[in-house]
Amino acid sequence: MDTRGGFSSRLGFILAAAGSAVGLGNIWGFPTQVASNGGGAFVLVYIFLTFLLAYPVLMAELIIGRAAQSNIVTALEEVSESKTNIFGTWIKKVSQGIGFWGVLTASLILSFYAIVAGWMIAFAVAPIANLLGLSYLAEWLTSFSASRNLLFCLLFYLLTMSIVQRGVRAGIERWSRRLMPLLLLIIVVLIVYVATLEGAIAGWSLYLKPDFSRVFDSSLLISAMGQAFFSLSLGVGTMLIYGSYISKKENLPKLGVAVTFVDIGIAILAGLLIIPAMFVAEHNGVQIYTTAGQLLSEDTLLFTVLPALFSTMGLAGYIVAIVFFILMTIAALTSSISMLEVPVALAVERHSVARKKATWLIGLVIFLVSVFIIYNFGELFGLVIAITTKYSEPLIGLLLCVFVGWIWRRDLLLKEIKQGFSDVETGIFWLIWPFYVRFICPLIIAVVFYNRII
Numbered sequence: 428m429d430t431r432g433g434f435s436s437r438l439g440f441i442l443a444a445a446g447s448a449v450g451l452g453n454i455w456g457f458p459t460q461v462a463s464n465g466g467g468a469f470v471l472v473y474i475f476l477t478f479l480l481a482y483p484v485l486m487a488e489l490i491i492g493r494a495a496q497s498n499i500v501t502a503l504e505e506v507s508e509s510k511t512n513i514f515g516t517w518i519k520k521v522s523q524g525i526g527f528w529g530v531l532t533a534s535l536i537l538s539f540y541a542i543v544a545g546w547m548i549a550f551a552v553a554p555i556a557n558l559l560g561l562s563y564l565a566e567w568l569t570s571f572s573a574s575r576n577l578l579f580c581l582l583f584y585l586l587t588m589s590i591v592q593r594g595v596r597a598g599i600e601r602w603s604r605r606l607m608p609l610l611l612l613i614i615v616v617l618i619v620y621v622a623t624l625e626g627a628i629a630g631w632s633l634y635l636k637p638d639f640s641r642v643f644d645s646s647l648l649i650s651a652m653g654q655a656f657f658s659l660s661l662g663v664g665t666m667l668i669y670g671s672y673i674s675k676k677e678n679l680p681k682l683g684v685a686v687t688f689v690d691i692g693i694a695i696l697a698g699l700l701i702i703p704a705m706f707v708a709e710h711n712g713v714q715i716y717t718t719a720g721q722l723l724s725e726d727t728l729l730f731t732v733l734p735a736l737f738s739t740m741g742l743a744g745y746i747v748a749i750v751f752f753i754l755m756t757i758a759a760l761t762s763s764i765s766m767l768e769v770p771v772a773l774a775v776e777r778h779s780v781a782r783k784k785a786t787w788l789i790g791l792v793i794f795l796v797s798v799f800i801i802y803n804f805g806e807l808f809g810l811v812i813a814i815t816t817k818y819s820e821p822l823i824g825l826l827l828c829v830f831v832g833w834i835w836r837r838d839l840l841l842k843e844i845k846q847g848f849s850d851v852e853t854g855i856f857w858l859i860w861p862f863y864v865r866f867i868c869p870l871i872i873a874v875v876f877y878n879r880i881i
């Protein structure tokens with residue numbers, strides 16, 4: 428009866444969802460934000476907001492997804508139908524609208540993400556070109572140009588699409604399972620290596636000592652909130668659709684905790700690698716901060732500081748560079764497949780398009796958006812990132828809380844969580860969470876926005 432795909436096991440889901448969560452956001456975005464937002468203070472706020480806001484929203488997505496067994500648009504429609512009242516058809520229309528907004532956001536996120544991921548591939552190839560004596564090629568690979576951006580962005584789309592077209596088990600799950608453990612191993616090895624270098628201590632101290640005076644800074648708060656949502660892949664239906672692939676036998680709140688811990692863990696580890704590495708580079712004469720203490724270049728930290736670091740390592744540096752940027756590509760790939768899955772699942776389920784066809788068609792369209800961004804980089808790149816991650820994701824997250832807290836019938840919600848977690852009613856999760864997503868979460872998100880706008 429059920430022809431939808433699904434994860435084959437609990438570990439399969441955790442690795443796939445963690446694969447989605449762990450990506451450029453953890454390894455590139457998080458350390459960059461830490462470095463430009465006062466070090467430890469940002470780390471502290473980020474961890475706090477992840478548990479306070481992101482985990483509850485993650486649970487909302489997983490639960491809605493598993494209950495509805497469908498993509499975000501259909502799922503929100505169903506939730507809105509659970510309560511029949513005079514606003515019935517009106518609420519249904521709004522739900523559809525919010526669902527499509529999520530799908531659009533997921534697609535736009537992919538459109539900039541693939542550009543950055545393409546740089547990772549280029550930077551992985553550059554040391555090989557150097558080793559082969561093709562320094563001219565290496566120079567092109569590591570310098571900003573539309574042609575380079577275009578070529579490697581396209582390459583990254585091809586990788587993403589070839590995985591997504593295979594479906595949940597053979598594509599998404601299999602590759603996440605293979606790639607995630609490898610990623611962790613490589614990061615740990617690099618941390619240990621960097622820790623032995625001179626200058627690393629200054630990085631450790633910036634990273635681990637919070638400057639408490641900055642903790643309530645409104646721009647730090649909104650950045651940390653955006654980062655928390657982005658990092659857990661929230662607010663666009665990614666976790667919702669992954670939730671729909673989980674077996675009814677699983678305990679959802681527990682799975683959510685596992686994914687959250689893996690995501691935070693990898694971000695913190697990436698910080699332990701990148702922040703000390705920045706200071707090692709500085710120690711070696713690479714300028715990182717301006718004299719005024721501003722991070723020299725926010726969006727290129729990884730691409731200037733790290734290659735500079737690697738180049739001081741002699742021949743071993745080539746190997747480390749190749750490994751590191753392959754690792755980044757892998758991390759990006761297990762995330763990008765989860766973004767593309769959002770519109771693809773919608774097309775497959777709602778419009779009965781074959782998965783292969785949907786993957787290639789939608790992939791092509793989003794690629795064209797990337798091309799447009801590449802040719803209008805200065806105006807569009809930062810803008811698309813800000814609109815999608817800083818504003819869209821938390822706002823949709825807020826609306827998902829409203830769905831679960833106000834629109835969904837409480838007995839149906841409980842029934843869903845009970846599957847795989849039969850004594851949920853007596854536990855702490857059910858005691859806090861429904862109330863929490865009903866009142867507290869929307870309120871906090873709204874206050875952070877309000878503070879920012881005022």
Ligand code: TRP
Pocket residue numbers: 447448449450451452453533536656657658659660661662663665762763765766
């Ligand atoms: N969380 C991923 C990262 O940290 C990015 C990501 C994957 C994502 N899927 C998403 C972000 C959906 C927002 C929405 O890199």
